[in-house]
């Protein structure tokens with residue numbers, strides 16, 4: 001209930017801000033953790049995640065992300081979105097581990113429902129989505145990129161991308177797996193999921209996790225030029241084609257959303273899984289020295 005009220009408030013506040021900040025045909029609206037600007041080619045919005053330090057997808061961040069997407073989807077003048085990050089060196093650290101550790105089952109269920117919601121919106125969006133991956137992109141960060149129609153990644157070997165859940169002692173749910181298989185094929189996905197592989201940009205390009213790798217200072221301009229190419233395709237034929245390619249994968253979650261929430265909640269609540277997450281969080285802390 002509280003979340004629904006927050007959502008209404010944010011939608012309202014966002015539209016007021018959107019009007020107030022209109023300058024020279026460029027518009028922007030912002031929630032705390034997501035900034036949306038319309039600039040560059042007509043009909044294109046740039047959506048920047050800004051949840052420092054690592055753009056982890058906390059419940060608040062997921063909610064703001066979903067709302068921003070909903071607003072863009074409802075704006076008929078917007079045909080494409082470039083998804084990127086405002087946090088230096090990080091695209092997104094994925095799902096927020098603190099939402100999945102040391103909480104109660106009701107919280108896990110609420111969190112997972114919002115993860116599902118964002119994924120369904122992104123994956124089935126009618127808009128053209130291009131990701132400009134300007135930093136590390138593990139697990140849920142990779143998931144965001146995989147939802148896009150085209151992925152451009154910065155050529156910096158420090159940045160890695162992949163579904164690394166198994167390294168955390170957790171398991172990617174079937175819909176993460178399905179999208180990985182759709183993108184890189186069964187054999188590569190099977191290997192990468194079991195090993196929790198985090199690919200360098202060059203490896204990610206080779207296996208097909210990303211479509212293009214460019215020098216870091218060209219990620220945004222390349223994403224824009226890719227967008228221009230995609231905008232040249234009539235919306236109706238592109239959208240019907242996208243729907244034909246993605247519907248079965250989305251439907252398999254839609255058919256069992258409740259069961260998937262139950263599975264997640266009981267899995268993540270297990271002592272052994274909580275212990276694994278604790279160890280992983282400790283490892284992240286120790287890394288700092």
Ligand SMILES: CCCCC/C=C\C/C=C\CC/C=C/CC(=O)SCCNC(=O)CCNC(=O)[C@H](O)C(C)(C)COP(=O)(O)OP(=O)(O)OC[C@H]1O[C@@H](n2cnc3c(N)ncnc32)[C@H](O)[C@@H]1OP(=O)(O)O
Nearest residue numbers: 056093094095096097136138139140170171173264267284
């Ligand atoms: C058969 C039964 C099956 C049932 C299955 C049912 C359901 C499925 C069950 C579970 C699936 C759940 C799916 C999860 C997907 C995910 O996304 S999990 C998250 C995975 N993310 C990661 O592994 C990334 C971890 N982070 C990093 O590697 C690094 O932080 C970084 C992103 C590369 C950045 O490095 P950098 O050196 O710049 O920063 P720090 O490491 O110092 O981090 C700064 C600060 O941020 C904290 N932090 C980092 N990542 C996260 C995160 N994902 N969530 C929350 N907090 C994070 C880090 O701990 C530091 O905190 P501080 O010490 O307090 O400053």
